[in-house]
Amino acid sequence: MKKQDNIAKVYPVTPLQEGMLFHSILDEQTSAYYLQMTATIQGDFDLPLFQQSMNKLIENYEVLRTAFVYQNLQRARQVVFKERK
DSSP states (O other), X not given: OOXXXXXXXXXXXXXXXXXXXXXXXXXXXXXXXXXXXXXXXXXXXXXHHHHHHHHHHHHHOGGGGEEEEOTTOSSOEEEEESOOO
């Protein structure tokens, strides 16, 4: 599948998103605009089942298939992919 064939939608970013993107590019070391979660798993862990579960979430929610593209563009865009793992 070509990259452009995997694009479902393209949106302009909102003014708030544009400001957040600007500040995250200005200071790449900041963690002000993202939240990271970690978890410790004890006992048996079924990696294939976990991957299947995550891929189902990604399939169901556009926000998890969205990337922000800004390089070589006049204005940043949100690109929603049809499929993403």
